[in-house]
Amino acid sequence: MEVLRHVRKPLPHDSGPKHVQGVAQYIDDIREPEGTLHVAIGQSPKARGRLISLDVSAVRAMPGVVAVLTTDDIPGKNDVSPAFGDDPLFVNTEIGFLGQALFAVVATSRDIARRAVKKAVMEIESETPSITVEDALERQETVLPDYAYGRGDPAAVIAQAPVKLEGQFRVGGQEHFYLEGQVAMAIPGEDGDIHVYSSTQHPTEVQHVVARVLDIPDAYVTCETRRMGGGFGGKESQATQWAVTAALAARVTGRPCKLRLDRDDDFILTGKRHDFRCDWKVGVDEEGRIQGYAVDLLARCGYSADLSAGVVDRAMFHADNAYWMPAVHIASKRLKTNTVSNTAFRGFGGPQGMLAVEHVMDQIAWATGRDPLDVRYANFYRPGENVTPYGMEVEETDTLVNLVRTLEETSNYRARREEIAAFNASSPIMKRGLALTPVKFGISFTLTHMNQAGALVHVYQDGSVHLNHGGTEMGQGLYIKVAQVVAEEFGIAMERVRITATTTAKVPNTSPTAASSGSDLNGMAAKIAAGAIKKRMTAYAAEAHGVPEDQIAFRDDRVFIGNESLPFDELAKKCIAARVQLSEAGHYKTPKITWDRAKGTGRPFFYFAYGAACSEVIVDTLTGENRLLRTDILHDVGRSLNPAIDIGQIEGGFVQGMGWLTTEELVFAKDGRLLTHAPSTYKIPVASDVPAAFNVALYPNENREETIYRSKAVGEPPVMLANSVFCALVDAVHALDPAQPVPLHAPATPEAVLRACEALRGRPMG
Amino acid sequence: MVRETIRFWRQGQAIEVSGFHPRTTLLDYLRLQERRVGTKEGCAEGDCGACTVALGRVRGGRVHYEPVNACILLLGQIDGAELVTVEDLAAGGELHPVQSAMVEAHGSQCGFCTPGIVMSLFTLYHDGGRPLSRESVNDALAGNLCRCTGYRPIVDAALHVCGGQPDDAFATHAEQNVQGVEALADGQDIFIGDESRFFAAPASEDSLAVLYAQHPDATLVAGCTDVGLWITKGMAEIEKIIWLGRVTGLDRIEETSDMVGIGATVTHAEAHPSLARIDPDLGELMRRFGSWQVRASGTVGGNIANGSPIGDLAPALIALGSELELRHGDATRTMALENFFIAYRKQDRVPGEFVRRVTVPKLKGNEVFRAYKISKRFDEDISAAMGAFRFTLDGRRIAEARVAFGGMAATPKRAPETERALVGLSLDEPSTWGEAMAAIARDYQPLDDHRSSAAYRATVARNLVFKALSEAASGETRATRIIGQRDALQAAE
Known part of the structure; x- marks a missing residue:
């Protein structure tokens, strides 16, 4: 039995004491070097068209304005895209969305810069923009080619199935609303060097794109990120543009330059979770077992590709959620609209694909008269029926069904189902609803090469340890988890491990901190680095003390060598005197994964993470107002590296998902203007939206794969536990008339809920 | 006598500030001038609470702390108050009890909302032995958005540490702080600036009347929770500000x-x-x-x-x-x-x-009042529609009705057609209520906007007429409300 002293302990977040005192530094808090200038973005007032002329003379003339940056000032490529070359730093001619950057102002204060951008005079030949999925379908405009895969002939199977259903289901987008908005500061150095502080999940990409736009080698650019005030995917690709703009401003003026977006600009200028229209067909038997399923996932991508290749692929990968589909066709379109380019958001398309199939499960339940949970059980992957539509075997078929059975019991699902039915029978206005929904989420980047990470570990002569890795800290607790791994490896106190800011100068060529992969990848890389140093220290100690290596152990801040022991720092000193290298760069790449996109088959995921949630709601059927009354969650994080951090991820992810499916509504006007552009108009959950009865437990389940201490990734999967809230709302509305399907789409705002209620009452709401 | 500075109490000292631009917000003062950057800007419109600081004013012989959004509060408005920011809590390197509770409960993840949450909890901690429930903590935190934690650990921290007698440096120095804050009050008019640009805070209604008559183009500010947004979001070039907060008499409740x-x-x-x-x-x-x-x-x-x-x-x-x-x-x-x-x-x-x-x-014995706030989110959200009803009853019949809605027209407005249709209705005959429910469509032609569609507003308004009548008839709200059930509210009073 392995005795662990740091790993698996519920240690608090390493920055906790700093957070609560207001001394944790975010980029806007870094003391600005003297003479720092401030940058603001000049935005397009039209959503689509051609920029005919741009006159910035009045902007330049404003006192305090030091420079105005336009396309003419870009030494390198006018492109800040992550992959496809279609995101200009400043618009050349074609305008893609309302708010798109046309130029930037550099001024002595943020206030002056913000006022100055409004003085530009421009001529735009504007066109009617595409705003909706339907607009884009009509124009047949996409940002990337359509993509599909499947198995068998679902159309034929569905046609012959005893029960056939079809429909259109809409899933809304979501604004990240990281509390710290996008921000970067760039400081010019000698020979054209640039040091960029960026609130980014992807420092390496910031480095590359700064170099690309400034036309300098990557080695001249350093990107540093100590922490973000939240990321959630919104700073994976879309922190880059602001860092690059600050770097360009620094290059042009020769002075430090800072760009912090005002919150409204942050809403308008940065992408969101993709919204989808899902056109689906299903054929089932009398028991509600799927025989054939076909779904077309129509994603609204915005004006450019950004990360839509991967996001929509992941929606497709999760269109099955946890359900066996003998004949299946999963198709997708990446539609181009004249709205800000949608991007990564916790779950990366997975939640949308998954919610669609959960909606279908409810439809099947209504059509077959079965309890929705029983329909779900009937369709779970099981031995022999365990191959996903993309050809990957689900090896762990027991975990989910056992987890759901446990939750069914602990949440008292069956008894509450009856109790709610009785309540609804005697309550004409208030209706309660209940739903238990599962989550199966694939862990790994689906772009195989991204599944790698590096870490840099130094041991100093006093026994203190410098830890650096390519993962970024956005609040998720990655730094403390990796520090736990390193402290465990060396058998030293946590206090000896100095966590340091992520920087491209220490660990290069990193992947973004995304896809829930942070601790899987960086934890392993750090363990490899620390392990290599420890191995050299062990070898030295063995030789110096004449003791076999297997009789040397590192624990409790000491090194035990045969019958003797010495403090860790003494061994470090001795190693240095003996010219033993106490520094190491570790590198890790995820094994086993393959993916052939052309053939639509492979093993894109190292493993799956599982979970389930049971939620109960109440709905006022006269107003659509609703409230979550209770949620029970059982979630599989493998063997947790840090249960306190993991519980925090589960609860936070669930509440964020609940917001996405209930009160968070993005409203675009016909001209492409975003009307919900600040917290006054865009409503994320507040404390009172979280149920008093909120029971969260970890499912004890060692990862069958060799991950870091057999843990499982936890960042994204909990978002989809909130599908239970949406399905419970649907269940409550269903009580108004069990004979009818419920026409409710996401987000289930009070308005959407009332619309569904009135439809069931036969008096459609106009 | 006119004073040309503002004065406030901070960390046991009286601070004077003068010569600032009238539009200067407290947050910009803290972050850009004092260079105290613990207080964060999350939205600059008073909705996220990341910039929360506490202001203390003497009430009933003690300093009473309240949370405010520094992003939309003008610097001048802290005159006469004690200012407490997140940096002031940890005394001698030791965490304040609310800070320790937050760390122990795992109440921070990204940490950006945390200083504001700590300050809201600080005010709750000093809120005077109020019995705390999860609901009251939720109320206290409604103005603090957290995107990471899901709030559960934060509420747990609050329940753990707040609700008792405060035991911190502010409690220890309570007397000194009371004296310090009281000594700031001098009854003088404040005028900082010149005739073309000023921040003024008259101390009497007469001074206000004179000053405002001289400068009818000045912007009157009371709490600044709306004008603050004109400044931070509208970039309004407001040059003359008259703050009403020091005018004696206007602050009275009779x-x-x-x-x-x-x-x-x-x-x-x-x-x-x-x-x-x-x-x-x-x-x-x-x-x-x-x-x-x-x-x-x-x-x-x-x-x-x-x-x-x-x-x-x-x-x-x-x-x-x-x-x-x-x-x-x-x-x-x-x-x-x-x-x-x-x-x-x-x-x-x-x-x-x-x-x-x-x-x-006040309501008379035969008057029944009902108000409904309909919004996307229950807490901290502007209504899509807000409906209020006062029925004067003659037995079980409505003798007179006053109905007013917000969000249904360009102004808050009465509903004359509905009021007429309500008069004479019996509370015992729901089958006769249809005309009053239909009448609301003639009273209002609501708009589509980002809060809701016109159709939703119209439907909700009609349904609220029904709800108000049902509740007046039954005297009950348990079967008609998710929150704000009247028997629970009355029990809590």
Whole structure:
């Protein structure tokens, strides 16, 4: 039995004491070097068209304005895209969305810069923009080619199935609303060097794109990120543009330059979770077992590709959620609209694909008269029926069904189902609803090469340890988890491990901190680095003390060598005197994964993470107002590296998902203007939206794969536990008339809920 | 006597500041001038709470702390108060009890909202032995958005540490702080700037009347919870600001057996108990009004004078038959509140005239009041529609009805057609209510906007007529409400 002293302990977040005192530094808090200038973005007032002329003379003339940056000032490529070359730093001619950057102002204060951008005079030949999925379908405009895969002939199977259903289901987008908005500061150095502080999940990409736009080698650019005030995917690709703009401003003026977006600009200028229209067909038997399923996932991508290749692929990968589909066709379109380019958001398309199939499960339940949970059980992957539509075997078929059975019991699902039915029978206005929904989420980047990470570990002569890795800290607790791994490896106190800011100068060529992969990848890389140093220290100690290596152990801040022991720092000193290298760069790449996109088959995921949630709601059927009354969650994080951090991820992810499916509504006007552009108009959950009865437990389940201490990734999967809230709302509305399907789409705002209620009452709401 | 500085109490010292631009916000002062960067900017519109700081004012012999959003509070508005920011809590390197509780409960993840949350909890910690429940903590935190934690650990931290007698440096130095804050009060007018650009804070109604008559183009500010956004979001070039917060008399609440008179600078937080005594629905409306931060700064008078088409409070006050009193120079006049609102953002107020107070009649024995705030999110959200009803009953029949809605027209507005249709209805004959429900469609032609569609507003308004009648008939709200059930509210009073 392995005795662990740091790993698996519920240690608090390493920055906790700093957070609560207001001394944790975010980029806007870094003391600005003297003479720092401030940058603001000049935005397009039209959503689509051609920029005919741009006159910035009045902007330049404003006192305090030091420079105005336009396309003419870009030494390198006018492109800040992550992959496809279609995101200009400043618009050349074609305008893609309302708010798109046309130029930037550099001024002595943020206030002056913000006022100055409004003085530009421009001529735009504007066109009617595409705003909706339907607009884009009509124009047949996409940002990337359509993509599909499947198995068998679902159309034929569905046609012959005893029960056939079809429909259109809409899933809304979501604004990240990281509390710290996008921000970067760039400081010019000698020979054209640039040091960029960026609130980014992807420092390496910031480095590359700064170099690309400034036309300098990557080695001249350093990107540093100590922490973000939240990321959630919104700073994976879309922190880059602001860092690059600050770097360009620094290059042009020769002075430090800072760009912090005002919150409204942050809403308008940065992408969101993709919204989808899902056109689906299903054929089932009398028991509600799927025989054939076909779904077309129509994603609204915005004006450019950004990360839509991967996001929509992941929606497709999760269109099955946890359900066996003998004949299946999963198709997708990446539609181009004249709205800000949608991007990564916790779950990366997975939640949308998954919610669609959960909606279908409810439809099947209504059509077959079965309890929705029983329909779900009937369709779970099981031995022999365990191959996903993309050809990957689900090896762990027991975990989910056992987890759901446990939750069914602990949440008292069956008894509450009856109790709610009785309540609804005697309550004409208030209706309660209940739903238990599962989550199966694939862990790994689906772009195989991204599944790698590096870490840099130094041991100093006093026994203190410098830890650096390519993962970024956005609040998720990655730094403390990796520090736990390193402290465990060396058998030293946590206090000896100095966590340091992520920087491209220490660990290069990193992947973004995304896809829930942070601790899987960086934890392993750090363990490899620390392990290599420890191995050299062990070898030295063995030789110096004449003791076999297997009789040397590192624990409790000491090194035990045969019958003797010495403090860790003494061994470090001795190693240095003996010219033993106490520094190491570790590198890790995820094994086993393959993916052939052309053939639509492979093993894109190292493993799956599982979970389930049971939620109960109440709905006022006269107003659509609703409230979550209770949620029970059982979630599989493998063997947790840090249960306190993991519980925090589960609860936070669930509440964020609940917001996405209930009160968070993005409203675009016909001209492409975003009307919900600040917290006054865009409503994320507040404390009172979280149920008093909120029971969260970890499912004890060692990862069958060799991950870091057999843990499982936890960042994204909990978002989809909130599908239970949406399905419970649907269940409550269903009580108004069990004979009818419920026409409710996401987000289930009070308005959407009332619309569904009135439809069931036969008096459609106009 | 005129003072050309503002004075506030901070860390046991009186601080004087002068020569600042009238538009300077407290947050910009802290971050850009003091270079105290613990207080964060999350939204710059008073909605996320990341910039929360505490202001202390002496009440009942002790310093009473309230949370405010520094992003939309003008620097000048902290005159006469104790200012506490997140940096001030940890004494000698030792965490404050609320800070320790937050760390131990795993209450921070990304940490950016945390300073604001700590300050809200600090004010709750000092809120005077109030019994705490999860609900009351949720109320206290409604103005603090956290995107990471899901709030559960934060609420746990609050329940663990707040609700008892405070035991921190502020409690230890309570007497010194009371003296320090009291010593700031000098009854002098404040005028910082010149004739073309100034921040002024007259100390009396007469000084205000004179100053405003001289500068009818000045912007009057009470709590600044709306004007703050004109500055931070609208980039408004406001050069002359008159802050009403020091005017003696305007901050008074007068209560008689048949009315409550609320002075123009009475904050929502101060008015809340008196209004709640008129009717539990009014209390519930105040509980959900903005957030604790907004209620601590924003005023009832400002909410009316501002003339928002929604103005959560105005429809309820109109339905209750409230009157508004205005003053210009030496002349005062009164009018029915509904007559104040002329058109979108246009009120019956001449240049130089200011709101003095609003008088809210109490309910008589045969009057029934109901108010409904309909919004996307229950807490800290502006209504899509806000409906208020006052029925005067003759037995089980409606003898008179006053109905007013916000969010349904360009101003808060009465519903004459509906009122007429309601008169004479029997509470015992729901089959006869249809005409009154239909009439609301003739009273209002609501708009589509980002809060809701016109169809939703129209449908909800119709359904609320039904709900108000049902509740008046049954005297019960358990079967018709998710939150704000009246028996629970009355029990809590």
